[in-house]
Amino acid sequence: MLLQSDDWGRVGVRDKEGYELLRAEGVRLGEHPYDFYTLETAEDVTAIHELLKRHRDSTGRSACMGMNFVMANLDFKKISKSGFRDISLMPLTDGLPGNWKREGLFEAYRSGIEDGVFSPSLHGLTHFCQLAIEHALGKSNPQSHLLRTLWRAETPYIYWRMPWVGYEYNNPEKPRQGFLSAELQAKGIKEAAGIFKKFFSRAATSACAPGYRANSDTHKAWAGQGIRVVQNGSGSPLPPHMDAFEMLHLHRTIDIEPSQKDLPVEKYIQLAEGCFARGVPAIISVHAINFHSSLKDFRSATLYSLDEFLTALERKFPNLLYVHDMDAYDIVSRGKFRSVGGTVSVGVRSVDMSVRS
Ligand SMILES: [Zn+2]
DSSP, X not given: OEEEEEEETOOOSOHHHXXXXXXXXXXXXXXXXXXXXXXXXXXXXXXXXHHHHHOBOTTSXXXXXXXXXXXXXXXXXXXXXXXXXXXXXXXXXXXOXXXXXXXXXXXXXXXXXXXXXXXXXXXXXXXXXXXXXXXHHTXXXXXXXXXXXXXXXTOOOOGGGOGGGOBTTEEXXXXXXXXXXXXHHHHHHHHHHXXXXXXXXXXXXXXXXXXXXXOHHHHHHHHHTTOOEEEEOSSSOOOOEEOTXXXXXXXXXXEOBTTTBOOOHHHHHHHHHHHHHTTOOOEEEOOGGGGOOSSSOOXXXXXXXXXXXXXXXXXXXXXXXXXXXXXXXXXXXXXXXXXXXXXXXXXXXXXXXXXXX
């Protein structure tokens, strides 16, 4: 079983103060869960750490969550000085932009990583498409007006209100609609991988494209930066498979997203059971918003559901394994991986997908 979680390190609405500023500017916040998307606090991260640490698999290992990080935020101070005409980025290694504050957050990430309950991976340099935003900044229309209003309140964007910002490697708007060129993608991925290495003192080995929008140019650029595992969304739950770059593709199979939709725990267990019956890992998607608490407490309900889910899994499956992406890679490529007590062998069977159907 794997847990994969996106959007760590990416700022949204700047807590109560930013929320009030935006409301005063006429942005009618409160209509959608992502209007309450802020940024995790050290307490949020520590609470997940403690929960995962309490849970053990059949080898005695703690549960582990793969966290996909966005490596830079908008540098709102610089952008404001430029008269809101250009994009400037602030890498996570330089801290948080403008008036954003999160005491102890980066230490909380690192403490979980040291404890083996968090496994950091690469989401991107930004979550939005820079081309789409640059294009909007050159105009004077309702889109660019909303963007500047948000930026004055130190919020980069709220996706559901403005899907035209797209995703890092995919521009939804004309001109230059579609995936970014191979060169542009490679440039962004190289920069993000560099910040990742500096921030975590280790290279990224697993990646997940923002919005799951990746093409073969994205895959090639990832492979060039040493990525071994590609995370895919739950749209087409294929079994794990190797691609032309010898990267392992993992497809999420279960969405546990209590901030959007809450299902009874039995339903999640049924889905996991279905995965194991098919001989594939249960790969759970749970986005960072579900652990946020600063504007709205999404965290309590998520921790409650996750606790129930893990407890039920441990009871029901006595040979359960909690693994992260690189363990899955080792299992697929070598039939074994390293757990707390030593090497664990896992029987792996490969199916020729071309003849299966
Ligand atoms: Zn994301």
